[in-house]
Amino acid sequence: MSLELQLRDRLQQLAPTYLEIVNESSGHGGYFPGKESHFKVVIVSEAFDGLRLVQRHxxxxxxxxxxLAPSRIHALAIHAFVESEWQGQDTSSPECAHAPKH
Structure with missing residues (x-):
């Protein structure tokens, strides 16, 4: 099972009302087709209600x-919201300084 699917499966325990997982590995140094090392997660769940950002993470x-181990997922960008917060939020990622130059 791919790391992306494993990530999706494990995050289901937070009962998300919205879950987006983006494999951003291709924007980072050392990328090759099929590499899974850098992900962004946008997750909306009432499990985060009343929690500070660090507690959500x-x-x-x-x-x-x-x-989250060196040989598995190297980086995970987390955007964690409750339903009332997330509409209109900018969850775009900055470019990596070591990204392949086109």
Missing amino acids: QKVYAAVGDL
């Missing part, structure tokens, strides 16, 4: 567990 880290 901790919940995501706890859910994904050992997927």
Whole structure:
């Protein structure tokens, strides 16, 4: 099972009302087709209600567990919201300084 699918599966425990997972590996140095190392997650869940941003990230880290390891997922950008917060939020990612130059 791909890392992206494993990530999606594990995040289901947070009962998201919206979940977007983007494999951003191709924008980073050392990329080759099929590489899975850098991901962005946009997750909306009432599990984050009343939590500060760092606590929301901790919940995501706890859910994904050992997927965050040097030989697996190198970087995970997390955008965690409750339903009332997320509409219109900019979740775009900056370019990596080591991205392949086209």
